[in-house]
Amino acid sequence: MDLESHRFIGYFEPEQAQKLCQLALVEDHPDGDLIFEEGEIPDYLYLVLKGRVEFSKRAEGDRYQVVTVAEPNSFFGEFGVLDGQPRSARAIAKGGATLAKVSRDHLMTILRDARGEVVLQLFSYITRQLRVTTTQYVKQMVRKQKMELLGEMVNTILHDFRSPFTGIQLSSSMIRELHPDEETQEWCDLISMQIQRMLGMAEEVLEFSRGSTTLSRRRVDVREMLERFENLNRVYFQSCGIEWKIDIREEIYIRADSNKILRVLQNLVGNAIEALEDREGHVTITAQIRDNWCEISIQDDGPGIPEMIQDHLFDAFVTYGKQGGTGLGTAIAKSIVEAHGGAIGFESNPAAGTTFWIRLPLSHDDPIRDEIVEEVRLV
Ligand SMILES: Nc1ncnc2c1ncn2[C@@H]1O[C@H](COP(=O)(O)OP(=O)(O)O)[C@@H](O)[C@H]1O
Ligand SMILES: [Mg+2]
Numbered sequence: 001m002d003l004e005s006h007r008f009i010g011y012f013e014p015e016q017a018q019k020l021c022q023l024a025l026v027e028d029h030p031d032g033d034l035i036f037e038e039g040e041i042p043d044y045l046y047l048v049l050k051g052r053v054e055f056s057k058r059a060e061g062d063r064y065q066v067v068t069v070a071e072p073n074s075f076f077g078e079f080g081v082l083d084g085q086p087r088s089a090r091a092i093a094k095g096g097a098t099l100a101k102v103s104r105d106h107l108m109t110i111l112r113d114a115r116g117e118v119v120l121q122l123f124s125y126i127t128r129q130l131r132v133t134t135t136q137y138v139k140q141m142v143r144k145q146k147m148e149l150l151g152e153m154v155n156t157i158l159h160d161f162r163s164p165f166t167g168i169q170l171s172s173s174m175i176r177e178l179h180p181d182e183e184t185q186e187w188c189d190l191i192s193m194q195i196q197r198m199l200g201m202a203e204e205v206l207e208f209s210r211g212s213t214t215l216s217r218r219r220v221d222v223r224e225m226l227e228r229f230e231n232l233n234r235v236y237f238q239s240c241g242i243e244w245k246i247d248i249r250e251e252i253y254i255r256a257d258s259n260k261i262l263r264v265l266q267n268l269v270g271n272a273i274e275a276l277e278d279r280e281g282h283v284t285i286t287a288q289i290r291d292n293w294c295e296i297s298i299q300d301d302g303p304g305i306p307e308m309i310q311d312h313l314f315d316a317f318v319t320y321g322k323q324g325g326t327g328l329g330t331a332i333a334k335s336i337v338e339a340h341g342g343a344i345g346f347e348s349n350p351a352a353g354t355t356f357w358i359r360l361p362l363s364h365d366d367p368i369r370d371e372i373v374e375e376v377r378l379v
Pocket of ligand 2: 267270271327328329330
């Protein structure tokens with residue numbers, strides 16, 4: 001947008017507006033450019049013409065907490081300009097931004113001559129913005145506290161569960177030794193795998209609450225991964241009475257942490273089954289190559305995702321219509337998929353049901369490449 005049509009300029013009488021436009025300096029800021037730092041003495045008011053500016057406050061250590069974002073037609077830095085106090089947050093251009101800045105001295109001179117109505121409009125805009133920012137900030141703080149609490153709880157549970165889990169593992173090994181027949185061996189394997197899964201699930205929640213995870217990526221055969229998923233879930237699927245189908249018609253290799261992707265599938269398939277609520281429904285998992293990505297979709301013919309939660313579905317703690325829902329399943333799924341550099345989404349309506357899809361990077365490498373272990377931040 002051009003400077004003349006910016007909301008802030010619109011508050012003033014034509015003569016003052018023109019003067020402001022003449023005095024303003026228009027500057028382009030590349031992605032990541034620091035516009036001002038927290039604590040700095042304010043010298044300018046900024047009008048956003050293009051792009052976005054992100055504001056963050058210093059949190060513990062050298063971490064920053066994002067407070068709010070300014071978009072075109074909004075302005076910022078007015079507090080410091082009006083009261084002369086140090087900047088309360090730092091401002092950084094996101095993905096490139098064009099800003100017009102007006103110096104404090106110029107602005108104060110113009111404001112002194114401005115009509116009461118101009119000041120009133122300005123005042124009302126600032127109050128509105130303050131309200132929005134405060135609400136967002138409080139929401140973020142509540143989320144942060146919930147996350148910390150969640151981390152502590154899972155840690156305690158995990159600690160207490162380790163010894164009974166070890167007991168179950170040991171008993172299953174005893175049974176395996178006492179009954180060498182094939183069927184018993186298979187059931188004992190299943191018990192061991194499920195115990196590992198339970199520990200894995202708890203670890204996953206713990207990592208999510210901490211905000212980082214360790215990915216052990218290697219070349220993964222998607223067909224094998226889906227077969228493993230089916231083996232782990234056969235008994236569960238049968239007990240729910242659903243009809244399931246796994247559809248993979250081509251060879252697909254991805255570079256992924258297969259245990260983590262299995263968790264994603266588990267969360268999404270778990271949701272599909274819960275949505276079917278013991279009705280005889282269908283769940284189909286399809287894997288295919290699409291636009292140079294591996295796309296895995298999970299389709300159900302359930303009642304669809306309630307519209308009121310669709311916009312925030314992937315936020316943590318968003319749950320609807322089930323007892324004991326934590327609202328973490330889809331949030332964890334998203335964090336894992338994005339940690340892999342992939343994407344997740346869904347289509348849902350009450351008539352056709354719900355389809356979740358995840359897109360993961362294909363592996364074009366030589367099959368015998370080493371596994372890559374890295375610590376990844378979750379968002
Ligand atoms: N396949 C689906 N069909 C219908 N609703 C769904 C489906 N998947 C998710 N949902 C809705 O999204 C909500 C959030 O899911 P999730 O993040 O896994 O948390 P939780 O399952 O603990 O509630 C669920 O409570 C449910 O209302
Ligand atoms: Mg869930």
